[in-house]
Amino acid sequence: MAPPPGATPSLGPSATLADAGEFRLISELVALFDQGEHVLVGPGDDAAVLRIRGGHVVVSTDLVVEGRHFRRDWASAEDVGHRAAAQNLSDINAMGGRAHSLTVGLAAPADLPVAWALDFARGFAAECALVGASVVGGDLTRASEVVIAVTVLGSCTQAPVLRSGAAPGEVLAITGRQGWAAGGLAVLGRGFRSPRALVEAYRRPEPPYDAGRVAAEAGATSLIDISDGLLADAAHVAADSGVTLDVRTAALDVPEPLLAVGAALNSDPVHLILGGGDDHALLATFPDAGRVPPGWAVVGEVRAAEPDQVGVVTVDGRPYDGPTGWTHF
Amino acid sequence: MAPPPGATPSLGPSATLADAGEFRLISELVALFDQGEHVLVGPGDDAAVLRIRGGHVVVSTDLVVEGRHFRRDWASAEDVGHRAAAQNLSDINAMGGRAHSLTVGLAAPADLPVAWALDFARGFAAECALVGASVVGGDLTRASEVVIAVTVLGSCTQAPVLRSGAAPGEVLAITGRQGWAAGGLAVLGRGFRSPRALVEAYRRPEPPYDAGRVAAEAGATSLIDISDGLLADAAHVAADSGVTLDVRTAALDVPEPLLAVGAALNSDPVHLILGGGDDHALLATFPDAGRVPPGWAVVGEVRAAEPDQVGVVTVDGRPYDGPTGWTHF
The missing domain is CATH 3.30.1330.10 (PurM-like, N-terminal domain)
Known part of the structure; x- marks a missing residue:
């Protein structure tokens, strides 16, 4: 009709x-x-x-x-x-x-x-x-x-938290899924569709909305969206704050889907956490561990930097030589 | 070195x-x-x-x-x-x-x-x-x-002026260069580079910044950027206000460069003013001519609309059958 x-x-x-x-x-x-x-x-x-x-x-x-x-x-x-x-x-x-x-x-x-x-x-x-x-x-x-x-x-509702406020002696913490989107992208790039949870995480990130405001109210001294990768974005905080940051891999939680993809790709899944972006997890510094709100995990610390070391991010106290950034996966 | x-x-x-x-x-x-x-x-x-x-x-x-x-x-x-x-x-x-x-x-x-x-x-x-x-x-x-x-x-600093406030009996006014960019585009499209003033007007419009705020303070009842053409944008005001608008061509100032391009292209330059956009002139309605600020020219009036005529814009009291919109030039 x-x-x-x-x-x-x-x-x-x-x-x-x-x-x-x-x-x-x-x-x-x-x-x-x-x-x-x-x-x-x-x-x-x-x-x-x-x-x-x-x-x-x-x-x-x-x-x-x-x-x-x-x-x-x-x-x-x-x-x-x-x-x-x-x-x-x-x-x-x-x-x-x-x-x-x-x-x-x-x-x-x-x-x-x-x-x-x-x-x-x-x-x-x-x-x-x-x-x-x-x-x-x-x-x-x-x-x-x-x-x-x-x-x-x-x-x-309070002063915005910038990248520049981290100070030596403070703790480094993250919240949100981290490495999942990079894992999803890695398997998609090889023609696979699983682990499903990682592919879904790549397609639809689940940023920890509200965690930023909670961190600000808890006294976070710096705050950044981990969209380019944990180490890459940590370097922005380190550079803008005039410090170095150290990440402790033993403190990183490696969830089951990342273990699975690591085994399938014959690669250390910690690399996905350190180098992966696109999950839109948050990285923050707090004056001490007691100020870190629920849902955040302490993963390292802020250290004073020699002048030529400002902006450096170390892993377990050493320079990191693994892959960084999603383009490497 | x-x-x-x-x-x-x-x-x-x-x-x-x-x-x-x-x-x-x-x-x-x-x-x-x-x-x-x-x-x-x-x-x-x-x-x-x-x-x-x-x-x-x-x-x-x-x-x-x-x-x-x-x-x-x-x-x-x-x-x-x-x-x-x-x-x-x-x-x-x-x-x-x-x-x-x-x-x-x-x-x-x-x-x-x-x-x-x-x-x-x-x-x-x-x-x-x-x-x-x-x-x-x-x-x-x-x-x-x-x-x-x-x-x-x-x-x-005062209430924003929308497209929906024009009422029958009010006057229609414009400010800013109008038709110049369309004239410039018309000559560029034919491979010419003059009249220079029109080509320059197409390349760098000179919107009448501040005229909007002045109009708002003077009591403008509606206000719109003429970016799609005088008649096309007037129709948005007419539709959103539930009225018809009439433009009087005798009230339109036709500056020398538009006369020149009209002669060169064998076209009535008033068409450039009525149909041309991209100058970012402003069109407004005011309660009466006495409220129209300096720099604005009264070019028509607001009329009550029969239900099936809401949104109609007439030219000298009649439907307009000339070219509209810059794509026609």
Whole structure:
């Protein structure tokens, strides 16, 4: 039956962005984003309008590019949405803040299925809902590959925790799954789909939302999102704080899926924990072990640095010569 | 002579992103961005930290894609930087606000010259400086084409002016150059480089910054950035306000460069004014002509709409059948 005059014909399951047109797709996307009470004007005007209490506003932005940060055959559109939101929400977590608002830009080829864009938005919205944040604006345009641009805004109820506050004698602690996403990526790269838990962890990280705020309230002196790898991000803290950090491998918990992948790949799973990123675990320093909140594990300590050793991170007191960073896996 | 050990070798004029590496280029880019007093932490941590007074925060985001929104042979990198910033700053202007902070993401091919990225950033920073706004964060990544993602934050000292407040009997007014960018694009598309003033207007729009705030303080009832074309954007105001709008062509000032391009292209230059976008002029409604601030020109009126006429924009009382939107030129 033909649609009634004036009605918008429904799009088939294989409809593309070119079939739908920009304005129609935008209205379908916007309908997926619930707005929080702080959003006075959501998507649709020249700008969104937020009611923000005075204080510290924290802002971060990230680009996600197909082929570089994700592959459509390795992760569903919904997974990519979850991950794009998670990596931005995690940046606010890593300041000790609470995310409240995001914008998302999607540049995509004309032949991208509408279903992909809608599933992406569903995943994105679902991840934001985990922390009560709203998608308040966006943009949609054509490009030759999928590029996703996210900006996140958050608030801090206490002073944001920077990378620069670690001092000698303090303890180093982490919270959240670490090494899981790197393990998942390693098995995907070899054509496997298991251990399932690791593949899922790569597709949809589960950042320890709220742990940043808890750490800030507990007196964390520095705080960072481990997205580039534990040692790589620890080096940022060490450099910005003017110290060295030492990680004790005996303190690292190696969960069963990492033991399994280590055995399968004939590689020490501790390397996945030290070098892996993308789980969006948090690394922090605290004045002493007594100040470390529940859910955090002490994994090392902060040491005074000779001038030429500022920024160095050692493992068990020695320079680390294993693989670092996810690109090595 | 070889550089001393540990020194960073300088990059030649033809160096590419691949030669420079991501971290080095980021530090060169960040150095171009001055930070305002409200920026407690600029680029370099997990997120920037801003000190914001309580009240309304306005947020907008835009994507700019090479080949779709600009061509490297039609505009310099500095021009593209100016324009990418301007179109975002204008969205805050169109709410009656003041922009204070921006983030900018750059996705680019590995063979993009470093000089292009730096010139882009210089243009971007210079445009932001016009309104005293700071570039507080960003991201840099590889992609197969240049995609620029900008998010802008601003504040309003009074209630933001939306698209939905126009009422029958009010006057319609515009401020800023209008039709110039469309004229410039029209001549570039035909292989010409003059009239120079129009080509320059296309490359670097000059939005009437501050006019939005002035309009808001003068009691504007609706306000919009004319980026998609005067009639196209007027239709958004008409639809959101539940009215019709009528534009009087006799009230439109047709400046000399538009007369020249109209004669050269054998086209009525009024079409460029009615259909052209990208100048980032502003369109507003005011309760009466006496409330229209200096610098604004009354160009029409707001009329009550029959239910099936909501959102309609007429020209001299009649439906408009000329070209609309820049794509038609």
